[in-house]
Amino acid sequence: MKVSYMAQHLIGSEIIRIAASVNELIAKGEKICNLTIGDFEPKYFPIPEEYKNAITDAYNKGETNYPAANGIAPLRNAVSKFLSEYEKLSYSPDEILISAGARPLIYGVFVTLIDKGDTVIYPVPSWNNNHYVHITGAKGIPVDVKAENNFLPVADDFRSHLKDATLVSLCSPLNPTGTTISQEQLEGICDLIIEENKRRGEKQKPLYLLYDQIYWLLTFGEHTHFNPVSLRPEMKKYTVFIDGMSKAFASTGVRVGWAFGPKEVIERMKAILSHLGAWAPKAEQVATANFLTKNTAINNYLTLFKNKIEERLTVLYDGLINLKEEGYPVDAIVPMAAIYLTARFDLIGKMGVDGKIFKDSTDITDFLLHKAKMAVVPFYAFGASINNAWFRLSVGAVTVEEIKGVLGNLREALETLKAVEVERG
DSSP, X not given: OOOOXXXXXXXXXXXXXXXXXXXXXXXXXXXXXXXXXXXXXXXXXXXXXXXHHHHHHXXXXXXXXXXXXXXXXXXXXXXXXXXXXXXXXXXXXXXXXXXXXXHHHHHHHHHHHOOTTOEEEEEESOSSHHHHHHHHTOEEEEEEOOGGGTTOOOHHXXXXXXXXXXXXXXXXXXXXXXXXXXXXXXXXXXXXXXXXXXXXXXXXXXXXXXXEOTXXXXXXXXXOOOOHHHHOGGGGGTEEEEEESTTTTTXXXXXXXXXXXXXXXXXXXXXXXXXXXOOOOHHHHHHHHHHTTOHHHHHHHHHHHHHHHHHHHHHHHHXXXXXXXTTOSEEEOOOOBTTEEEEEEOOTTSBOTTSOBOOSHXXXXXXXXXXXXXXXXXXXXXXXXTTOOEEEXXXXXXXXXXXXXXXXXXXXXXXXXXXXXXXXX
């Protein structure tokens, strides 16, 4: 069967490959600590009770017909007020678009702004930018970013690429790293975009910024979320935000997300997504409009929710750093936000217990899965080199006890590699 060039050459998901291996082992009765899932186990992280009740009530009242293509007016009003109160951002309901989660909106940004052959700049690792570039026929410029910058870009990373670009795609807090962009980093990038748009004038297509902040409410300790428009108000003309309920309220399956940005861009996105039927279910929209007005419920939920996530991340981070201090080839970046920890397993080039050399991140992934019963996702799955030894560890579907247990497994697995080194002399 003949298919399009795009479909034929779309890269398969490394995460799906790992998931198949995990499921195969679980089916055999093995106990796996699954740190691959960028989602929440509802028995550990239920959605807010008030939100659940509002969804049920909306269905009971028959809110089951088509919603407005850009989202029901009460929800867009509620999102506008929510952004004003919680992030000090001023966007009218006409500058807001509701959809079935963040993914259709990100797709909508790409197909609205990108013509075939246009240039998109994005850092790696990052979630799915390479796939959206391929789907839209864009020219992607993946920019490798450094661990010392928390795997987020600085202005110099992008400076030489902006002249012919149409879109810069950023995410903070970042999936897969759980790190946040600093004020200085973001200001530097915004200044470059503003400068480039001044150079272009009114006759050229602007350089836009896609800013995915779906995890922005989930920051920990002294770590702060920054957004481009608050730092540089002129960026409002060039920035399209991606946001929604899925991560901050453990509501990944509820499917309510929103984009906000320049009205003319939002209007075109609305037209495109209306042809896809990518709207959020009406009952969920009604419920979200209701829930976003309940500040006390929101604040109480976020406090408890964030404490549970941070506890898991801290136990995992401390355990890995203890192993590092004991001389094992592991490292980690302090958790800042979201549900992810960035960890390094420095095994490439070392010999395994089977006598084979670890040649790339897939070998490390398989070793951790089969020997430590620890399922993780390599940065290779997020556009980085297959030789990259950094990994994403997600805590949304595990308990503290499971984390402690797998750290013990990891110690034992790494000890077997140390024994191999001793035998080799």
